[in-house]
Amino acid sequence: MPAKLFSPKISIFTYMISAIRSRFSGFRYAGIAAICALLVTASCRYKDKAVVVTPVTPTSSYGSLTVKFSNEAGGTAIVMGSGTYTNAAGNAYKVDLLKYFVSNFTLIKSDNSEHNFANYKLINAADTSTCSFTLDSVANGTYKAVRFYIGVDSAKNHTLLNEGDLNPSNGMVWTWSTGYIFFKHEGTFINDTGGTSVLLYHYGVDANMKTIDIPVSAFTIAADHKTMLLKFDLNKQYGDPNVITFDSGNAVHQSLETRDRAWLGQMKANFSSAFTFDKVQ
Incomplete structure (x- = not known):
């Protein structure tokens, strides 16, 4: 070749x-x-010749839900230190501090199955960034109600963990005993003589943890994200069903003394009407 x-x-x-x-x-x-x-x-x-591969979009069995709390008094947003509100007993009062624990938030499906997220959230009305939290891994389905506690359950109430919202540095622990304050309102009010008096309500101890059940407009999670709005009304807390007056030596309570028992019972009953559902969006 x-x-x-x-x-x-x-x-x-x-x-x-x-x-x-x-x-x-x-x-x-x-x-x-x-x-x-x-x-x-x-x-x-x-x-x-190109090989065409059709991508498969994975499907998820879970979505997420953000829960937001608004804090009001008689339907009016609470303004710290300056807003004046009037309770059912006719007491004009101001709010300098308002904090409370929401824990063990539970979603209830239309078939009555439940999902408890075992969380602990400190709501500080003075800081809106603390007034919401997001629940991840919410199973797809239709939901009809929510449940949560006001307070911290006994498993954590006496541990005083230095973590997250349970950190004692958040100012929600007793000085006289090991445990968390479940609800704290501090401010002033106009007393029956026309003067200004201190208002101090510190609500707590294990027996007074309150379960809140709230029916909601049915909503569906389908591998997406939704937001639920809940309301807390301080005037309802002091007036429905029990009318609580700040006068007559009733302006300071710390859940410690025998005289606090009647007040504790009234407060515990009123929490159920103070929290209401607004909407899901």
Whole structure:
């Protein structure tokens, strides 16, 4: 075979045709050359054909829910230190501090199955960033109610963990005993003589943890995110169903003394009406 057939400048087709020409001639050469050309062309076309892969979008069995609390008095948003509100007993009062624990938030499905998220959240009305929390891994389905505690359950109430919202540095622990204050309202009010008196309500101890059950407008989680709005009304806390007056030595309670028992019972009963559902969006 001539050496020039192996020159790098000569294409593979030239080489093939030259090789065939050396062994065949005439019609046989032309036919075989055509067949080779068709085979090479078909091979190239096959290699160039794109393989289309249709992506599969994974489906999730879970979504998430953000829960937001608004704090009001008679339907009016509470303004710390300056807003004046009037309770059912006719006491004009102000709010300098309002905090409370919400724990063990539970979602209840339309089939009555429940999901307890075992959380502990400190709501500080003076800081709106603390008035919401997000529940992840909420199972798909339709929900009809929520349940939560006001307070900290006995499993954690006496541990005083230095973590998150349970950190004692948040100012929600007793100075006289190991445990958390479940609800704290501090401020002033106009007393029955027209003067200004201190108002201090510190509600707590294990027996007074309160379960709140709230029916909600049915909503569905379908691997998406929704937001639930709940309201806390301080005037309802002091007036429905039990009317609580700040006068007559009733302005300071710390859940410690025998005289606190009647007040504790009234407060515990009133929490149920103070928390209400607004909407899901």
